[in-house]
Amino acid sequence: MQHGVHADPDMLAAYQRSLDRVFESSREVMAAAPTWQASLYQSLRACYTEMRTHPDALWLHFIATAQDSAVQRTRTRHRDRLVRLLHDTRHDAPPALHAELLLSMIHATMRAQIAGHETPPDLDAAEHTFATLLFHFDVPPKAQAC
Amino acid sequence: MAGRRRRAGSPRELQLPSGRHGLPRGVVVSNQRERIMNALVATMAAYGYGGSSVERIAARAGVSRRTFYEQFAGREDVYLQTYDKAVGCLLERVGAVWGEPGDGPAQLRLCLQMVLDSIAGEPRFARFCVVDVFSVGAQALEHRERHMRSFAALLENGTRKHNGASPPPLAADGLVAAIYDVLYKRVAQGRAEELPDLLEDLHSFCLMLFRYAPVPEPR
Numbered sequence: 001m002q003h004g005v006h007a008d009p010d011m012l013a014a015y016q017r018s019l020d021r022v023f024e025s026s027r028e029v030m031a032a033a034p035t036w037q038a039s040l041y042q043s044l045r046a047c048y049t050e051m052r053t054h055p056d057a058l059w060l061h062f063i064a065t066a067q068d069s070a071v072q073r074t075r076t077r078h079r080d081r082l083v084r085l086l087h088d089t090r091h092d093a094p095p096a097l098h099a100e101l102l103l104s105m106i107h108a109t110m111r112a113q114i115a116g117h118e119t120p121p122d123l124d125a126a127e128h129t130f131a132t133l134l135f136h137f138d139v140p141p142k143a144q145a146c
Numbered sequence: 147m148a149g150r151r152r153r154a155g156s157p158r159e160l161q162l163p164s165g166r167h168g169l170p171r172g173v174v175v176s177n178q179r180e181r182i183m184n185a186l187v188a189t190m191a192a193y194g195y196g197g198s199s200v201e202r203i204a205a206r207a208g209v210s211r212r213t214f215y216e217q218f219a220g221r222e223d224v225y226l227q228t229y230d231k232a233v234g235c236l237l238e239r240v241g242a243v244w245g246e247p248g249d250g251p252a253q254l255r256l257c258l259q260m261v262l263d264s265i266a267g268e269p270r271f272a273r274f275c276v277v278d279v280f281s282v283g284a285q286a287l288e289h290r291e292r293h294m295r296s297f298a299a300l301l302e303n304g305t306r307k308h309n310g311a312s313p314p315p316l317a318a319d320g321l322v323a324a325i326y327d328v329l330y331k332r333v334a335q336g337r338a339e340e341l342p343d344l345l346e347d348l349h350s351f352c353l354m355l356f357r358y359a360p361v362p363e364p365r
Contacts (some may be wrong), residue, residue, distance in 0.1 A: 067287055069280045071332075076331055097347040101324045108323030109316045134312070 007064055007071055011056055018057040019078040022047045023025070026082060031089045037134045039090060040099070043082060044130045048123060058120060061110045079103050106133050122134060158269045169292040179217050181207040183228040186221065191270045194227070195281045225282050226289055232275050233293045236264055237300070244300050250308025250356055255349045256298075258325075263330060269338040274332045276326070298322045305355050314335070321352060 006032045007015070026043035033039035053076035083099045093099065109129055115121045123128075155189045189198040192294035200221055204214045218224045240257045265272040279286050298318040325348070332341055 035334065067280065067284075069277075072330070073334075078328070079327075080331075096345050097328070098351045099343060100328060101321075101348070101351050104324035104327040105320040108327075109320040111323075112316050112319060133320070146192075 007060055007068055011060065012070060012074065013125060014054070015057045015060045016060075016074060017052050018054050022050050023078065023081060023085070025050075026085060027089075030085060036086060036090045036099075037091050039086065040102070040125075041134055044134075045123070045127060047112070048126045050135050052120060052123070059077070062107070062114045062120075066111070075107075079107075102133065106130060107131065123135070174345050175217065178209055178213055181213060182209060182217060182224055183231070186228055187271060187274050188273055190278055195204045195221075195278060220287065223285060225286060227284065229275055229279065229289060230293075232271060237293065237296055240297070241300055244304045244307075250351055251349075253304060253346070254301075254352055254356075255284045256304065257304075258348055258352065259342070261325075261329075261344055266331065266338050269333070269336075272329075272333045275280055276329050294322050294326065298324070301346065301355065309356060317355060321355060323337055325352075 022043070025046040029042040029046065030039040033042055051061055060068075060071050061075060065075050079100065082103065083096050086093045087096060087098055094102075106129065110121075110126060113125070113129065182203060185203045186198060189206055192200065198221060200211060200214055203221060203224065204211050205212070218227070239260055243253050243256050243260065246253070265276065279290050285340070298321070301318040301321065303313060305318070312326050328344065329341065332338055
């Protein structure tokens with residue numbers, strides 16, 4: 001599919017609806033997960049599943065975001081609310097900046113994998129990336145203010 | 147122009163005296179180029195890229211359209227050369243830190259501090275390089291990708307020097323992209339001055355590159 005650099009308003013609105021569904025499903029899974037890493041893993045899994053079933057949203061989320069500031073702002077707002085949700089629901093959450101960086105890092109890694117292939121990685125490959133970055137990098141926990 | 151005060155920081159401040167001044171041609175050309183580059187940064191801060199016409203940039207720089215086109219192919223060319231010069235200068239300084247013998251984590255901290263302080267200290271330039279690059283076009287995005295890869299390569303080399311092993315594939319690129327996201331958000335929101343406060347948290351996160359323990363692929 002050929003895409004221009006800028007997303008039209010309908011595509012952006014559909015993308016926002018996809019992100020809202022991801023957020024709602026994250027709200028359900030985050031509190032129930034045994035650790036903050038597991039809760040982010042579940043949230044990322046829900047996000048990637050949603051994106052794979054909506055190719056336009058996947059393209060906006062991973063590719064157009066590096067070319068279009070409107071998409072970038074939408075994705076940034078979504079990432080920020082996920083970080084807040086993590087903090088509000090998990091007493092073991094890492095510092096907000098660490099969560100922000102980790103989500104961005106996973107996003108960038110997935111983006112590189114998607115941009116480098118004709119078809120996006122399947123869910124198993126994506127889960128391996130999430131797990132590697134969430135569980136095998138030793139981000140030290142920090143005492144939380146709340 | 148006699149008697150009119152020039153604004154502090156204005157590209158016209160750099161303007162050479164008109165008429166016969168006996169300066170070598172190279173000095174004149176280099177001065178004109180610098181004024182045009184500074185004028186683009188100032189014009190984009192006020193009007194965005196879309197509103198930064200060649201006329202506006204040339205007027206701000208105090209050069210004629212003809213002189214503008216003698217030095218640059220167009221405003222995109224000015225943007226790309228200014229962008230490459232600014233980011234290239236930061237890359238060089240960061241590279242110099244990694245090039246010295248020393249403790250990897252401490253060098254990483256120094257590099258991060260350098261980046262955060264540079265951006266916080268020059269908010270207009272920061273916006274020009276970090277945020278406005280998205281509004282210039284495909285070529286500017288390619289230059290951005292190339293510079294990000296260069297930062298990632300520095301990080302990979304620094305980690306390899308310290309650990310004796312490379313970080314996992316894409317980890318350094320992912321980390322650079324994540325740091326960029328953090329910078330972008332604050333600069334776009336006009337909060338660049340807060341960036342130096344992030345140093346400790348940013349550093350403790352980035353240290354993960356030095357602590358990474360590879361695990362076998364599943365199945």
